[in-house]
Amino acid sequence: MSAWTGNAIALSARRFGENDVILEVLSDQVGRASGLVYGGVGKRKRALIEPGTRLHLTWKSRLEEQLGFFDEMESRGGGPADVMEDGAALAALSCVAALLLEVTPERQPCVGLFEATDILLQALSDTQGWPALYIRWEMGLLAEMGYGLDLSHCALTGSPDDLAWVSPKTGRAASRAAGEPFADKLLVLPPFLLGGQNRPISGDVADGFALMGHFIERELLNPVRKTMPEARARLIFALGKTGRL
Incomplete structure (x- = not known):
């Protein structure tokens, strides 16, 4: 047995x-x-x-x-019973489950990802703080699957200061000044993903969804001919409807 x-x-x-x-x-x-x-x-x-x-x-x-x-x-x-009054939190439950089903390999331990998911699910009753935590969870999901973003310093200057962009090709950060000439080709890096005392402001969570969504699709889903779960679009809609993007 x-x-x-x-x-x-x-x-x-x-x-x-x-x-x-x-x-x-x-x-x-x-x-x-x-x-x-x-x-x-x-x-x-x-x-x-x-x-x-x-x-x-x-x-x-x-x-x-x-x-x-x-x-x-x-x-x-x-589970749903604990967040029944928050439609966005319900959508987050479905989205988390759907992404894990799509990208995690079967019977391969991933203790860090499990612990991060457990923390996120417990936080869903906090209607103020969990959307930013969800974005951090997606960033951790990428890292756990082997595609972590490099947000430690500017890829162009080597400086760790005033990082504001991410290259959609390399996943490396760029400072505000160095990346400005290429802004139309770069993804916005919301400051709250850099840690410290940065708290998300209006628009930051939306930028986080765009940033993580790009790499989740390109690195985790497209190579195995999968598409982003519809649950993620429902989550973004629910957060936008309640002014939490």
Whole structure:
């Protein structure tokens, strides 16, 4: 018997037979994994497998390479029930789950990404701060998948000061002055992504979506002939509608 126990985040559930579902999760033990949930269509378990729900569970199988099943499932909080009054937060749950399903490899541990996702999901009840955290999460997703942006210094001058642009080709930053002549060809770098005491102002989150979206599509999705999940467009629309871009 092969088994592991740990924390996980529900990503998707699809019906399997009359009463069961196949649940995909991102786990702190093995990365993205799937397994049967017996009786998963029932009311008691259905709430546990909504995308974005934070879980503690056990996976078991006779052989490691088999599908296996999830057992002893307990909620650690999160999920749609916790953010029902914030349409943008609901959209964020769907977007996070959809992106993780599209870009993470199966059964490859990604502890840093799991922890960052867990933190983001807990922050979704904070309607003031989480949109900027979401952009940072996408930047971390890129880095975890091997395509981190270089925002440490200007690629043209070597200076770490007044960085304002990112090259869409190299993912390297440029200072405001050095990049100005090429502004129409560069992506805006919102200051809050540089750390320190920078807080996002109006328009910064929108610039963050444009910046991360470019590299997620080019580096993670296009090479495997995938497109950006529609859930991301719904998230951007919901944030714009409530003045949080």
